[in-house]
Amino acid sequence: MNDADEIVIRSMDDQLILAGSNPRSVLFAVYTYLDTLGFAWIVPGEDGEIVPRLKSPILENYDFRHRASLHYRGFALAGAYNVAMGEEFVEWMARNRFNHLFIEGQSAQTRYEQALNRRVPLAEAKRYDRKIIRAAKKRGLRFENVGHGWTAWTLGFAPEAKNKQLSDEYRQLAA
Numbered sequence: 001m002n003d004a005d006e007i008v009i010r011s012m013d014d015q016l017i018l019a020g021s022n023p024r025s026v027l028f029a030v031y032t033y034l035d036t037l038g039f040a041w042i043v044p045g046e047d048g049e050i051v052p053r054l055k056s057p058i059l060e061n062y063d064f065r066h067r068a069s070l071h072y073r074g075f076a077l078a079g080a081y082n083v084a085m086g087e088e089f090v091e092w093m094a095r096n097r098f099n100h101l102f103i104e105g106q107s108a109q110t111r112y113e114q115a116l117n118r119r120v121p122l123a124e125a126k127r128y129d130r131k132i133i134r135a136a137k138k139r140g141l142r143f144e145n146v147g148h149g150w151t152a153w154t155l156g157f158a159p160e161a162k163n164k165q166l167s168d169e170y171r172q173l174a175a
Helices: 023-036 083-095 109-116 122-138 150-154 163-174
Strands: 006-012 015-020 063-067 074-077 100-104 142-146
Touching: 006 023, 015 023, 023 083, 074 083, 083 122, 100 122, 109 122, 122 142
Parallel strands: 074 100, 100 142
Antiparallel strands: 006 015, 006 063
């Protein structure tokens, strides 16, 4: 599969062709076409949607081809959010042709606790994570997690390792 995002919108006779280099790009072609009709998604959620009233869709005079200049276009979900907010954000990302979702840490447990103002057990947080990841994968978005602590994990340090222990160990490795 070609992972680069390239779209084509072309009028042919009385038909409109929306195509892409991969399934995600086909979705991006649809959203690009909707943009030309006046649709817009300013912020995640219904309050950020602009949906014009149309008498009929426009099918003529399209000859558009675009290849994304950046391979990774995305965001990290950070700050307090719940699952519904995360899913709305993923939908907003796809509508605006972002292709990369990043969840900080091995789980967004801390974010859920902040948004819900209660303790969220890890098993519950992982279920929430899976819902957001499913929303991203449904739209063909790339997904990553772990974050700026990944170097500690790759060196075999637990996330709860004390900074002093990590810096002492790192100094030994660097010597």
